[in-house]
Amino acid sequence: AQSVAQPEDQVNVAEGNPLTVKCTYSVSGNPYLFWYVQYPNRGLQFLLKYITGDNLVKGSYGFEAEFNKSQTSFHLKKPSALVSDSALYFCAVRALNDYKLSFGAGTTVTVRA
Amino acid sequence: GAGVSQSPSNKVTEKGKDVELRCDPISGHTALYWYRQSLGQGLEFLIYFQGNSAPDKSGLPSDRFSAERTGGSVSTLTIQRTQQEDSAVYLCASSLEPGNYGYTFGSGTRLTVV
Numbered sequence: 665a666q667s668v669a670q671p672e673d674q675v676n677v678a679e680g681n682p683l684t685v686k687c688t689y690s691v692s693g694n695p696y697l698f699w700y701v702q703y704p705n706r707g708l709q710f711l712l713k714y715i716t717g718d719n720l721v722k723g724s725y726g727f728e729a730e731f732n733k734s735q736t737s738f739h740l741k742k743p744s745a746l747v748s749d750s751a752l753y754f755c756a757v758r759a760l761n762d763y764k765l766s767f768g769a770g771t772t773v774t775v776r777a
Numbered sequence: 778g779a780g781v782s783q784s785p786s787n788k789v790t791e792k793g794k795d796v797e798l799r800c801d802p803i804s805g806h807t808a809l810y811w812y813r814q815s816l817g818q819g820l821e822f823l824i825y826f827q828g829n830s831a832p833d834k835s836g837l838p839s840d841r842f843s844a845e846r847t848g849g850s851v852s853t854l855t856i857q858r859t860q861q862e863d864s865a866v867y868l869c870a871s872s873l874e875p876g877n878y879g880y881t882f883g884s885g886t887r888l889t890v891v
Contacts, residue, residue, distance in 0.1 A: 698879045707781070707868060707882035708820075754819065756879075763808065763827065765880065769819040 666691040668755050670768035678776055683745040685771045687738045687755030697738040698756040698765065699729055708754060714738060725749070745775045779803075781883035783869050789889045790859055798854040798886045802871030809852050810880060811844060814866040823867075826852060827874075859890045 667690045677683050689695055696715055700708040712723025719731040729740045738755060752772050756765040782801040790796050802809050811823040822836040826846040837843070841859075846852040856863055866887050870880035 700879075700882075705884075707783075707884040708870075708880075710879045710881070713879050763825060764810075764822055764833075766822070767812075767820040 666695075666757055666759055666762070666766045668757050668766055668768035670753075670755055670771045672771050673769075674772045674774065676774045676776065677745050679747050680744050683740075683742040683749065683773065683775070685740040685753050685755075685773060687740065687768060688736050689738060689755070689757040690736065691757050691759045694760050695738075696758045696760065697729075697731060698758075699723065699727070699738075699740050700754045700756065700767075702752040702754065702770075704751075711740070711753075745773075747775050747777050749773060750775045781869055781871050781881050783867075783883035783886050785886060786884065787887045787889075789891060792861060792890055793858055795855065795857045796859055796888065798856075798867050798869075798888070800852045800854070800869030800871075800883060802850065802852070802869070803881055804850075805873065806871035806881070807849070807874050808872045809846060810870045810872075811852070811854050812868045812870065814868055814885070816865070820868065823854070856888075859888075861890045864888055864890045 669688045698713045699711040702708045712721050714721045714731045722728045727742050752770050754770050755768045758765050784799045807828045809826040812820040824844045825833040841857045844854045866885040868885045870882045872878045872880050
């Protein structure tokens with residue numbers, strides 16, 4: 665079985681400050697890891713993914729995520745947050761030999777001006 | 778099409794009625810998924826279609842839920858005798874193939890059962 669934990673329901677940061685959204689996962693074998701963002705009344709938009717290679721993955725809108733195998737983590741980061749980054753963020757994982765993505769419960773990010 | 782299209786975007790129905798939700802995936806995407814997003818919760822897998830293979834229905838919560846995919850393209854999720862706990866956003870996603878790709882999601886159908 666595969667699962668994802670996002671330990672924080674909410675993250676609040678000031679604009680211009682670094683933003684981190686935490687994610688840990690559990691999966692058999694090597695993971696495929698993803699981050700998605702959901703704006704109000706919209707579907708999920710793909711941000712970035714880790715398949716193999718460099719542990720630091722860069723994605724859309726200045727976001728990046730670091731894969732840490734020993735800690736089974738895939739935290740999302742942005743060096744300088746914008747008010748427009750306020751949204752709901754989902755981490756997801758799938759196993760190498762599976763097709764279903766398992767999602768975390770989501771983290772609501774609020775960036776205040 | 779350019780993206781995954783879902784209709785209707787909003788649906789209000791009376792308890793006990795049947796509803797049909799439609800998903801039109803990206804052209805050429807062989808894999809199609811339905812997820813449910815309930816208020817304050819993550820995404821719950823419902824069903825998966827891949828080409829002409831038998832669908833994976835393991836996530837359907839009850840026998841009131843069914844889905845089909847015609848011609849390997851458009852999919853319809855049907856909920857019979859709707860209950861208030863069925864109220865949620867139903868998201869459809871497609872992917873080129875079940876490989877190392879992420880999904881492309883539609884904007885969802887918000888279902889409210891009153």
